[in-house]
Structure formats: C-alpha cells, structure tokens
Amino acid sequence: MDDLVRELSPQARVLDLGAGGGSFNYSSTAGQVVAVDLSFPAQPQPCLGRLIADSGALPLASASFDVVVCNHTLEHFESLNEAVGEINRVMRPGAFLWAAVPDGFSFDDRLYRWVFRGGGHVNQFSLRSFIQALEDGTQLQARRCKKLHTGFIYLKPPPPERLQHYPRRARPLGWIPPRLLEAFVRVLHYAVRRLDGWFQRSWSLYGWGVVFERVEAQEGLQPSSISQLEWIPPDINVCFSCGAGHPAASLIPRLDRFLLWKVYRCSCGKRNFFFADQ
Numbered sequence: 001m002d003d004l005v006r007e008l009s010p011q012a013r014v015l016d017l018g019a020g021g022g023s024f025n026y027s028s029t030a031g032q033v034v035a036v037d038l039s040f041p042a043q044p045q046p047c048l049g050r051l052i053a054d055s056g057a058l059p060l061a062s063a064s065f066d067v068v069v070c071n072h073t074l075e076h077f078e079s080l081n082e083a084v085g086e087i088n089r090v091m092r093p094g095a096f097l098w099a100a101v102p103d104g105f106s107f108d109d110r111l112y113r114w115v116f117r118g119g120g121h122v123n124q125f126s127l128r129s130f131i132q133a134l135e136d137g138t139q140l141q142a143r144r145c146k147k148l149h150t151g152f153i154y155l156k157p158p159p160p161e162r163l164q165h166y167p168r169r170a171r172p173l174g175w176i177p178p179r180l181l182e183a184f185v186r187v188l189h190y191a192v193r194r195l196d197g198w199f200q201r202s203w204s205l206y207g208w209g210v211v212f213e214r215v216e217a218q219e220g221l222q223p224s225s226i227s228q229l230e231w232i233p234p235d236i237n238v239c240f241s242c243g244a245g246h247p248a249a250s251l252i253p254r255l256d257r258f259l260l261w262k263v264y265r266c267s268c269g270k271r272n273f274f275f276a277d278q
C-alpha cells in the first residue's frame with residue numbers, strides 16, 4: 001500500500017475510507033488525504049478534510065480520487081454493494097484501490113470472531129469472493145495481491161475505556177496480568193509461524209491486500225483470475241504489539257539473539273521473534 005501513496009504528486013487526492021484516526025501514515029504521501037468515517041477519535045492525523053458519512057452515499061464528486069484506501073474496513077460494511085459502487089464512482093479512470101480484508105475462513109479471523117462475538121465482521125470473504133464482490137458491476141480490475149499475516153494485536157490488553165464495550169467473552173483480556181497476556185500472545189505468534197513452516201499451513205495468515213485499478217470502460221471486462229494476479233512477497237514478520245509488518249531483509253542488519261532465537265526490536269520498542277522468508 002505504501003507504494004501506491006508514496007509517489008503521488010501534491011495535487012493527487014487520496015480517500016481513506018473507514019479511516020478512524022488514520023488507517024496509514026498520512027505523512028508518507030505528498031497527496032491530499034480526505035478521511036471518511038462514521039466517527040473519529042479525539043486526535044486523528046491531520047489531513048485535507050474529514051467527513052462523517054456513510055460509505056454507501058459518499059458526499060464526494062465522481063472521478064475525483066487517485067487512490068482509495070480501505071484498510072481492514074470492507075468486512076465491516078453492511079451495505080457492501082453500495083459502498084463498492086461509491087468507491088468505483090469517486091475513483092478516476094487509472095486510479096488505484098488498496099483493499100485489505102481478513103480471510104473469513106482463517107484461524108486468525110475465526111479466533112477474532114469467537115473472542116469478540118463477531119467483532120463487527122459482517123462480510124466473510126474468500127479471496128475469490130472478495131475480488132468478485134469488488135469487480136461485479138464496476139470498472140475495478142484486480143491487479144496485484146499480497147498475503148497479510150497476523151500479529152494477533154486484538155489480544156492486547158485494552159485501555160479501560162474500551163474494555164467496557166468488549167463482549168463478556170473478551171473481558172479477560174483486561175483482567176489477565178499484561179505481562180502474562182503478552183507472553184501468551186508471543187508464544188501463539190511464534191507457534192503459528194513455526195507450524196506454517198513445518199506443515200505448509202496458513203495459521204498465521206490474516207488475509208490479503210488487493211490492488212484494484214479503475215479502468216476506463218466496463219464493457220468487455222472479464223473477471224480477474226487469481227492465478228494471473230501479480231503476487232507481492234508477503235511480510236511474515238508482523239509485530240505482535242503494534243501490527244507493523246517488516247520485510248525480512250530490512251530486519252537482518254539489526255537482528256539480536258535471545259537464547260536460541262533470532263529476535264528484532266520493532267520501532268514500537270517491542271522485541272519479536274524473527275522469521276526468515278518461507
């Protein structure tokens with residue numbers, strides 16, 4: 001996703017849909033960012049404008065954005081078809097959409113939905129059904145795809161003001177001593193990656209980030225084939241505390257040792273086990 005926004009000109013416009021406080025680092029782009037959500041936290045990142053609006057009826061001009069970012073949001077949209085229609089409408093021909101969603105059938109998403117009793121995930125995608133949902137009736141064409149791995153950061157101890165909104169099943173996350181919970185998440189984080197390596201499984205998979213291009217005309221468009229997508233190498237090293245993904249090559253110069261293991265310190269300060277690319 002960083003590649004899509006990093007090279008933009010100062011005139012380019014980026015829509016962060018379901019932005020919250022900002023779903024990516026706005027200072028990483030020279031483009032003008034417009035953030036849309038149903039509500040915003042107390043201190044969101046500064047940007048060109050913030051709009052409180054429903055994703056199914058965006059108060060934005062047609063063909064006015066060069067990049068749209070939907071970072072972990074489309075699984076939450078109840079009116080998905082309307083939202084996709086609006087995304088397609090506000091994108092210029094040649095514009096790109098980055099959409100990251102969970103694999104609705106993965107261990108990670110099942111665990112999240114079990115702990116949080118659904119957790120607001122109303123759309124359960126496979127990669128095929130996700131691409132189909134975005135391409136149906138639009139001028140969007142899937143171009144590139146990246147597998148995203150989990151950091152299990154939803155198992156972190158919540159701040160007290162959020163704990164009261166957690167379902168009963170998730171409340172122990174606020175009661176377990178934080179160091180004990182952190183140790184458990186570290187072990188889980190390590191174990192799923194080891195098991196994936198040994199048994200060629202995908203227990204550490206979170207989902208996918210897919211880049212769609214908004215093409216000029218709808219006529220003659222064929223559904224994209226998964227096998228013909230350009231696959232971007234995944235970052236298996238995802239911080240268990242902040243969720244930042246790190247290319248393995250970028251970590252090699254700053255690796256440390258902890259007993260038998262190679263570890264790295266994330267920019268958030270937490271030490272993580274290191275995994276070479278599989």
Ligand SMILES: [Zn+2]
Pocket residue numbers: 239240241242243244266267268269270
């Ligand atoms: Zn981190």
